[in-house]
Amino acid sequence: MTAALIHTLTSMDQPIIPAAGDGQTMTLLSQSSFPAIFLDGTLTTQTLLAENNQGLLTLSEYAKFCRDMQLKKTSPLIYDLQSGFGSPLNTYYAAQELERSGADTIILNDQTYPSHSLNRPITTTSADLLGKAKAAQDGLENDVTELWIKLEGIWDYGTKGILQRIHYLANIGADAIIIDHYTDDQLNTIIAATPELPIIATWTPNTPHNSGITAWLDTGCLARQAQQARQQALTELKKGAIAYAEK
Numbered sequence: 001m002t003a004a005l006i007h008t009l010t011s012m013d014q015p016i017i018p019a020a021g022d023g024q025t026m027t028l029l030s031q032s033s034f035p036a037i038f039l040d041g042t043l044t045t046q047t048l049l050a051e052n053n054q055g056l057l058t059l060s061e062y063a064k065f066c067r068d069m070q071l072k073k074t075s076p077l078i079y080d081l082q083s084g085f086g087s088p089l090n091t092y093y094a095a096q097e098l099e100r101s102g103a104d105t106i107i108l109n110d111q112t113y114p115s116h117s118l119n120r121p122i123t124t125t126s127a128d129l130l131g132k133a134k135a136a137q138d139g140l141e142n143d144v145t146e147l148w149i150k151l152e153g154i155w156d157y158g159t160k161g162i163l164q165r166i167h168y169l170a171n172i173g174a175d176a177i178i179i180d181h182y183t184d185d186q187l188n189t190i191i192a193a194t195p196e197l198p199i200i201a202t203w204t205p206n207t208p209h210n211s212g213i214t215a216w217l218d219t220g221c222l223a224r225q226a227q228q229a230r231q232q233a234l235t236e237l238k239k240g241a242i243a244y245a246e247k
Contacts, residue, residue, distance in 0.1 A: 055114030070102030123153030
């Protein structure tokens, strides 16, 4: 499989891939020079359902949002396949649906179905993950559509388990690995082992630099800043209402 986006990221100096879950953020990011934009499932759930749990978002709801955002596309779009929306057969059709909805890259995570927005999500077995990864790959129709795998259980299976899963996923042709819920020492251990696939790590503004990372995947910086601004505005609005009522 031709890894066009990964090739671009590798040639850059550890770029950050921003996350979006609403039209305003997507428009703002489209006007900037980021190498790609991630349409995050959790952020989209917050926008469409006013909930924080990505497992509540159906494939049809998410695919509709992706098709709408695809119309604003100025750089590659990364879509959230979550844990495949069910069985390997569901994963096959979900990957196909998201690719047809404009995905340039699709991220499959190793959580059990349905995915949950947790600091320590429950992850599935290596065999189940590989079955879903192969199903997602088989569902993709365009050779340049990339499949990235997000490994979220380092707290459970450790760095050794991460490296084992990377080895298996490299053998079936995945394009990149995303590491989440890690400590700095764990990430350093993974990089020092010279993994067989490019490593992308999740990012927040406090994440330290690591020279072995190909790119960083934002976890919703703009959304958090916007929420803080809205909370501040709400506080000012309440103050204004109280002052008005006291007159």
